[in-house]
Amino acid sequence: MKIDVLPVIEKIKKEIKEHREKLNRKPKLISITDDYTGATKAYLKSQKRIAKEYDVDFEIIETENLIETIKKYNEDKNVDGIFVARPTKTIKFIEVAKILNPAKDVEGVTPYNMGMNFYGVEEFVPCTAESAVKILEQTEELKSKKVAVIGRSITVGKPLAIMLENYGRDCTVNILNSKTKNMQEITKNSDIVIVAIGKANYVNMDFLKEGTTVIDVGINVVDGKLTGDVSKEVEKYCSVTPVPGGVGSVTSAILMRNVFRAAIKGGKI
Amino acid sequence: MKIDVLPVIEKIKKEIKEHREKLNRKPKLISITDDYTGATKAYLKSQKRIAKEYDVDFEIIETENLIETIKKYNEDKNVDGIFVARPTKTIKFIEVAKILNPAKDVEGVTPYNMGMNFYGVEEFVPCTAESAVKILEQTEELKSKKVAVIGRSITVGKPLAIMLENYGRDCTVNILNSKTKNMQEITKNSDIVIVAIGKANYVNMDFLKEGTTVIDVGINVVDGKLTGDVSKEVEKYCSVTPVPGGVGSVTSAILMRNVFRAAIKGGKI
Incomplete structure (x- = not known):
């Protein structure tokens, strides 16, 4: 028997709807990559489609300097969520995870958010x-x-x-x-x-x-x-x-919901 | 058969010895408590004895305002490691863990350090x-x-x-x-x-x-x-x-080693 995941997605969409009403603007997600080729390119294109479906502003940022680019957007008030495409090419992913702003970490990959999972807090988990x-x-x-x-x-x-x-x-x-x-x-x-x-x-x-x-x-x-x-x-x-x-x-829906969550929280963790 | 843990402690002491030689001063651990009674009191007294054994400066700080006290010592360059006694009385422990400086988190309880464990980094784990x-x-x-x-x-x-x-x-x-x-x-x-x-x-x-x-x-x-x-x-x-x-x-030895590690790293994570 196939498990029907639609009810799960509907529930997530309900949370998104509540956030959207409070927010009263489109939240913004950026996806940063240091290797915009092959599988990453295909993945980010599908992400673009999904962002549109969920009415999320979306931008792909190509860079050769991941760390500096992330640091810039960590502080940029116009960006609610930051996604960093894996695998990274120019630097180990853990270095990215260490400096990414946990309040914008919509994929739940920063050590801070991953550690909160031990405490039973699942605000931004993978x-x-x-x-x-x-x-x-x-x-x-x-x-x-x-x-x-x-x-x-x-x-x-x-x-x-x-x-x-x-x-x-x-x-x-x-x-x-x-x-x-x-x-x-x-x-x-x-x-x-x-x-x-x-x-x-x-x-x-x-x-x-x-x-x-x-x-x-x-x-x-x-x-x-x-x-x-x-x-x-x-x-x-x-x-x-x-x-x-x-x-x-369901993963896509959760990622988009997290962009709304991040926008609602406004940079606070 | 009893497992002999002495060889494990000896190995930890070897690492401590190397740090001590580099450091050329006593590292300092403070243990903060908002409830200096009963089991906590007994525990911190035994910690004091252990700190002495490992030649670590040690001080017990009693406070009714855990958050402000931790924030102060987070920045204090004279303090290498901060231990916060559990259970906390005035505030949930997770609130402590969230604001404690990961670079001084010798017990490995901050979300940041706990999350690094997922990445296989065991600098400060519980x-x-x-x-x-x-x-x-x-x-x-x-x-x-x-x-x-x-x-x-x-x-x-x-x-x-x-x-x-x-x-x-x-x-x-x-x-x-x-x-x-x-x-x-x-x-x-x-x-x-x-x-x-x-x-x-x-x-x-x-x-x-x-x-x-x-x-x-x-x-x-x-x-x-x-x-x-x-x-x-x-x-x-x-x-x-x-x-x-x-x-x-072994836990005691690890805690003391972590104070040396924190001192060597000098507040960097």
């Missing part, structure tokens, strides 16, 4: 991680559920695990990685499996028991088609988010 | 979490080990899980909490069990298979005696850190 969590919250009661997260990335697997452990959600979360032994045994013994590894069709029914809730975070291109980390056969036996039209769509 | 990790690194090869962390606290369970997931350690970490079902089944199936719940003698051999490495983070007082979260019988069948003289001793 959008994809939040997307998976929001979908799960809509899908089922999470308390005491056994969750396997495949993938330990900085912006998905790890923060996601912390969010699901936070009070109120109360999941028991097992974080699996490429060095994990007997992975299938663990995932088969889980109520929820989240897959965020970037390997097309990697997870099939060898990993799952029937009735598992599966969140597919993967976005891979196979023969020109977007393909998730979860094999198509799985939806016959499990509830699974589609790719495209699943986690990614 | 001392108790680092203590457990450093003991484990000395005890065995961690790669691919199945770890169960019992307890999901902000400064122990959660950051510890992230640290053990970080590249190079490559553990598979399951974070258990009070809502976890079949906890004993999970812990019995783990190579390493870390207990950080604050319940005296809670974990016994019903939770463990023979030969498990057990890290006891608990410090409870029972009949006037310090007692861990792990029952004494466990050391007959497993490798376990003693209480007292285990995780706590």
Whole structure:
């Protein structure tokens, strides 16, 4: 069964609507890149389309000096949210994350915002991680559920695990990685499996028991088609988010909502 | 078998020695409290003794205005490290963590430093979490080990899980909490069990298979005696850190090392 994420997006849009009414102007998002080519170019073009859909002012800034450019926009009162495209080419991303203004960090990648997640504050957490969590919250009661997260990335697997452990959600979360032994045994013994590894069709029914809730975070291109980390056969036996039209769509909505949040907060953290 | 933590402390002392030689002065730690009574008083007195042992200048600051006091010492060039005693009485601890200068955050509780942990940077991570990790690194090869962390606290369970997931350690970490079902089944199936719940003698051999490495983070007082979260019988069948003289001793060494680190860095993050 495919999980329908539309109700999740509707809820986010409701929050956006409330912010918009208060704000009484278009918020502005800029996306900064030091490598406006290939996948980044395609990604930012789709971001432009999404910003239009959500009625967010949007501008792509190309630069060879990421740090100075970010510092400038950190202080620019006309810019509400700053997105920095990854991978960065001229400098390690962590150097970007360290200097980005947390109040404009709509993607939730600054150490400050990532650290707030430990404290249970999810104002700006990594959008994809939040997307998976929001979908799960809509899908089922999470308390005491056994969750396997495949993938330990900085912006998905790890923060996601912390969010699901936070009070109120109360999941028991097992974080699996490429060095994990007997992975299938663990995932088969889980109520929820989240897959965020970037390997097309990697997870099939060898990993799952029937009735598992599966969140597919993967976005891979196979023969020109977007393909998730979860094999198509799985939806016959499990509830699974589609790719495209699943986690990614919710992630986009969250990013745009965060631009409104940042605008409403007006630079305060 | 008891795990001997002395080699871990010796290694930390070696780093301290190197910093001391470079520094050529005593570093200064202040501990700020808005409730200098009971357990906090006892704790800060023991901190004073430890600071003396490590040749660190130490002062206890009592205040009714935590925020203003912290802001003052954030900027004071004569103070290298700031510790804020928990629980705080006049304000929620998170408000303290948010304004504390990360460069002086020797306990690793600011959102900034906690967030850096996701990026694999462990300059100032929560001392108790680092203590457990450093003991484990000395005890065995961690790669691919199945770890169960019992307890999901902000400064122990959660950051510890992230640290053990970080590249190079490559553990598979399951974070258990009070809502976890079949906890004993999970812990019995783990190579390493870390207990950080604050319940005296809670974990016994019903939770463990023979030969498990057990890290006891608990410090409870029972009949006037310090007692861990792990029952004494466990050391007959497993490798376990003693209480007292285990995780706590290493934690103290790490806190003092962090004061030297902060002094060396001179307020820069």
